[in-house]
Amino acid sequence: MERIIFHIDVNSAFLSWIAVKMVREGKPDLRLVPSVVSGDPEDRRSIITAASIPAKKLGIKTAQPVSMALRTCPSLVIVGGDWGWYKECSEGFISICRKYSPVLQQFSIDECFIDMSFRCYGQDPVEVATRLKDEIRTTLGFTVNVGVGSNKLLAKMASDFEKPDKVHTLWESEVQEKMWPLGVRDLLWVGKKTEARLTSYGIRTIGDLATIDITMLTRLVGRNAAIQLHEYANGRDDSPVETEVAEAKSYSAERTFSKDLTDPVDIDRALFNVACIVAHRIRRDHFRASTVSMFIKYTDFSVAQKQCQVPQPTDVTAMILNEARRMLHEVWDGVSPLRQVGLGVSKLTHENYEQMSLFEDPRMEYYREWDRQYDEKRALAEDARMLAYERK
DNA sequence: TCTGGGGTCCTAGGACCC
DNA sequence: TCTGGGGTCCTAGGACCC
Numbered sequence: 001m002e003r004i005i006f007h008i009d010v011n012s013a014f015l016s017w018i019a020v021k022m023v024r025e026g027k028p029d030l031r032l033v034p035s036v037v038s039g040d041p042e043d044r045r046s047i048i049t050a051a052s053i054p055a056k057k058l059g060i061k062t063a064q065p066v067s068m069a070l071r072t073c074p075s076l077v078i079v080g081g082d083w084g085w086y087k088e089c090s091e092g093f094i095s096i097c098r099k100y101s102p103v104l105q106q107f108s109i110d111e112c113f114i115d116m117s118f119r120c121y122g123q124d125p126v127e128v129a130t131r132l133k134d135e136i137r138t139t140l141g142f143t144v145n146v147g148v149g150s151n152k153l154l155a156k157m158a159s160d161f162e163k164p165d166k167v168h169t170l171w172e173s174e175v176q177e178k179m180w181p182l183g184v185r186d187l188l189w190v191g192k193k194t195e196a197r198l199t200s201y202g203i204r205t206i207g208d209l210a211t212i213d214i215t216m217l218t219r220l221v222g223r224n225a226a227i228q229l230h231e232y233a234n235g236r237d238d239s240p241v242e243t244e245v246a247e248a249k250s251y252s253a254e255r256t257f258s259k260d261l262t263d264p265v266d267i268d269r270a271l272f273n274v275a276c277i278v279a280h281r282i283r284r285d286h287f288r289a290s291t292v293s294m295f296i297k298y299t300d301f302s303v304a305q306k307q308c309q310v311p312q313p314t315d316v317t318a319m320i321l322n323e324a325r326r327m328l329h330e331v332w333d334g335v336s337p338l339r340q341v342g343l344g345v346s347k348l349t350h351e352n353y354e355q356m357s358l359f360e361d362p363r364m365e366y367y368r369e370w371d372r373q374y375d376e377k378r379a380l381a382e383d384a385r386m387l388a389y390e391r392k
Numbered sequence: 393t394c395t396g397g398g399g400t401c402c403t404a405g406g407a408c409c410c
Numbered sequence: 411t412c413t414g415g416g417g418t419c420c421t422a423g424g425a426c427c428c
Contacts, residue, residue: 013428039396047396062428068393108428191426224402225425249400256396291420301395307421340396 002172004116004125005241007147007155008097008132010089011164013110014050016142017089018079023141034058035077038066043258049081053164084385092140100132105241113152115241129167137165153188153237154179160186175235180207187232194221194229209233247348248285252293253277254342260299262337271324274343279317280378282345283371288313289345294324296332297340306331313349317374318367320345 010016014037019030034055039046046066055076060069070076090109098104103115120128129146137143147159149170157179158170170178185195187206197220203209209217210233217226231237253274261267271294282289293307306327310319324343332338361367 045395049396063395065393065395068395071393111428189426193425222403250398252398254397293421303423305422309420342397344398 001117002150004120005149005152005155006097006100006114006116006125006129006132007107007149007152007159008093008112008114008136009145009147009156009159010093010110011143011145012050012052013089013142014081014086015052017086018082019052020089020141021082021085022079030077030079033077034060034073034075035079036060036066036069037079037081039080041066041070041078045256045258089140089142093136093142093144096136096139097132100128103241103243105243106245113155113241126167126169133165133167151235151237152239152241153232154235156188157186170235172235176207179235180205180210180233182206184209187229189232190229194225197221206233248287249348250344250346251278251281251287251289251348252342252344254295254340256297256340257338260337260339262335264334267328267332267338267341268325270341271328271343272321274341275317275321275324276374278343278345279315279320279371280375282348283315283375286350287348288315288351289320290347290349291345292320292323292327293344293346294327294331295342295344296328296338297342299337299339301339304331309347313347313351315371316364316367317371318363319361 012031015030015035018037019035023029031052032054033052034057035052036048036055037050038048044065044067048060048062048064048066048069051060051062051069055069055073058073060072060076066078086109093110094104094106094112097112097114101114101116101119105113107113116125116128125148129148133144133146143165145159145161145163145165146167147155147157147161147170148167149155149158150172154170154172154175158168161168161170161178182205183195184190184198184203184206185192187209190198198204198209201220203212203220209229212230214226214230217230220226221229255270255274257266257270261270289310290313291307291309293305295303295305297303308323308327310323314320320343328341
């Protein structure tokens with residue numbers, strides 16, 4: 001039996017969600033004017049997180065620097081984000097989708113797949129998809145696109161066709177007509193680099209990619225990628241809709257400085273801050289990490305990174321920070337200005353036992369107490385934010 | 393114009409073991 | 411004394427996604 005998969009994608013999610021909130025407060029609808037969501041517009045390094053359709057029509061794009069967008073459109077309306085509200089909107093739309101099928105995979109905060117193979121039996125999938133999109137719009141106030149296809153890839157490609165508030169199909173029988181004329185960049189997993197490589201060999205459309213000799217493609221992108229791209233370009237994908245939420249495999253945090261830094265004290269302060277954040281997150285989720293990595297970005301955007309294994313899985317801020325500090329001094333010459341510093345942990349376990357070590361740092365008790373206090377303050381801050389949020 | 397932040401997966405080379 | 415080949419782990423770097 002041919003599968004029926006829906007991909008539901010919120011149109012300009014962060015912008016739509018902020019717009020809904022402002023409309024409820026009696027303010028004008030951001031979706032009707034050139035507007036964007038971004039970080040602090042005063043910071044020269046802020047970039048655009050989401051743009052309205054009128055803004056996109058002016059050439060303003062996601063991930064563009066705000067300063068650049070303002071030059072394009074001086075009257076651009078700029079608003080900040082609201083993670084608490086985003087989360088609420090996301091949960092709202094996911095729970096409506098789940099009513100249509102319990103076989104649901106959340107792909108990101110604003111996208112999900114549902115397997116409708118059984119639920120659509122005897123019904124027109126387009127009618128069902130239209131009902132779903134309309135229900136989200138009328139109950140939650142924002143629009144989505146629904147892509148309908150016989151697998152996840154086709155459904156996702158279809159939801160990316162004309163926006164907003166639309167249902168599109170992409171069945172296997174429609175691949176040649178609807179997908180092959182598109183540029184290779186439109187295919188999932190073909191980014192800037194792969195596009196450049198492919199087009200330099202005259203492979204411009206998804207159709208070119210679908211019909212090219214596989215050995216030729218292997219020489220260009222390697223064996224595994226070649227097989228994958230060839231399958232996708234032909235509209236083939238048998239991956240299931242995964243209902244299990246996968247556990248995190250890594251956590252990281254990074255800080256970009258508003259001005260490039262050379263002062264080791266400033267840089268260490270940033271490293272300290274990201275270490276606190278990352279360590280707090282793994283404690284919150286009951287993980288310990290065996291690998292610590294540290295990375296820096298230079299002014300030319302090149303990145304250097306270093307990682308190491310810790311003797312025992314840890315969730316102690318001081319242990320993580322010490323490794324990161326050591327690696328920073330190994331990798332940074334102490335002179336070159338830095339744009340960014342970051343820290344990550346991976347190889348996570350839920351191991352709970354504490355192996356007694358003769359060489360355990362005698363300050364360990366102090367470190368743990370410090371972390372406990374930190375977590376408590378952080379939890380209080382979260383509560384206060386939630387309360388303030390509920391009062392609105 | 394001057395580029396955020398948080399993830400996943402892949403590749404390739406070297407070390408080490410059997 | 412010198413040899414093949416496979417497997418696993420670690421590290422650094424890169425591509426891609428939202």
